[in-house]
Amino acid sequence: MKLQILVGSVRExxxxxxxxxxxxxxxxxxxxxxEVELIDLKDWDLPLxxxxxxxxxxxxxxxxxxxxxxxxxxxxSEGDAYIFVTPEYNHGYSAPLKNAIDLxxxxxxxxxxxxxxxxGVGGARGMEALIPVLVAVQIxxxxxxxxxxxxxxxxxxxxxxxxxxxxxxxxxxxxxxxxALQPVREQLRPK
Ligand SMILES: Cc1cc2nc3c(=O)[nH]c(=O)nc-3n(C[C@H](O)[C@H](O)[C@H](O)COP(=O)(O)O)c2cc1C
Numbered sequence: 674m675k676l677q678i679l680v681g682s683v684r685e686x687x688x689x690x691x692x693x694x695x696x697x698x699x700x701x702x703x704x705x706x707x708e709v710e711l712i713d714l715k716d717w718d719l720p721l722x723x724x725x726x727x728x729x730x731x732x733x734x735x736x737x738x739x740x741x742x743x744x745x746x747x748x749x750s751e752g753d754a755y756i757f758v759t760p761e762y763n764h765g766y767s768a769p770l771k772n773a774i775d776l777x778x779x780x781x782x783x784x785x786x787x788x789x790x791x792x793g794v795g796g797a798r799g800m801e802a803l804i805p806v807l808v809a810v811q812i813x814x815x816x817x818x819x820x821x822x823x824x825x826x827x828x829x830x831x832x833x834x835x836x837x838x839x840x841x842x843x844x845x846x847x848x849x850x851x852x853a854l855q856p857v858r859e860q861l862r863p864k
Contacts, residue, residue, distance in 0.1 A: 674851050676706035676844075677752035681759040681770035683715040688791060688826045690715070693758045695831035696789055696819070699840050700756075705848035712748065714769045719745060721772055728778035732863045742776055749780040754851040755812070761792035761799030766806075774806060782811035783858040785850035787843045788818045795820025815850055817843035 678697050682689035690713060697711040724738055731737060734746040759766040774781065786807055790796020800818055807814045819840050825833035 674706050674753040674848060675708040675710065675751055676700055676754050676756065676847070676851075677710050677712055677749070678756040678758060679770070679773065680711065680713045680715070681757060681767040681773075683718075683767075683769045687715075687760070689758045689760050691826060691830055692789060692791060692821065695836075696756060696758065696840060699837065700844055703841055703844050705844040706754070706851075710751075714773055717745065717773070719769070719773055719776060723776065728776060732779055734780075745773070746777055746780050749777055752784065753855070754784055754847050755781075755786040756789055756847075757786060757803060757807075758789045759796065759799050759803055761790055761794075761796040764798040764802070766799040766803040770803070771806065774810060778810055779862070781807075783813065783854050783861055785813045785815050785847055785854060787815050787847050789821070789840075790818070791821035791823065791826055793823075795822060813850060813854065815843070815846060817846060819843070 678693050680689050680693040693711050697709055700706060700709045719741060724742055734743055734750060737743045737746055759770055788800040788803060790800050797820055804814050819836050821833055821836050825831060825836060
């Protein structure tokens, strides 16, 4: 089973990439998922321009028109579960993350996700704002997250005992949901 970790900040000097790397390393060592992939939205540089047909009317990658939507669709289709590493911007989550989610639909559907953030209150407000968006694309958000404070994200990486404990605590249930939802996905996928 494959875990995809999405880094939702694309700004210069972002902290979220370090957080994504830290989480990815920890998840690889922890072993609940046999594949762990870090996806950096900065590398993907997804345009805001959307397809004429909304993604919820698509049932396969080759139905998209733009090459970048096809590539993004193929990439996200590979995941069995997601970690969204989102910064908290003005009490919300990041705009690149919203765009990355909105470009697709069936690719996300019936898969579990958890969130990781940092901020004044551990990014809790941004994560809370993200939940209804995940639900709208049929992602199943699980009630586990990792909330980091600024002093836990150093220049050369994350140092957080409580963050590590929370990360270790969420991976087994996330993997269990991913496995349990596999037949659900098969059953509910439009034919
Ligand atoms: C546009 C903007 C808005 C922000 N708003 C908040 C906020 O509402 N709450 C908060 O705790 N931190 C806020 N911050 C501080 C971020 O938590 C901090 O910059 C963090 O490093 C952002 O993640 P990033 O470095 O991965 O982009 C904001 C930062 C930016 C750039």
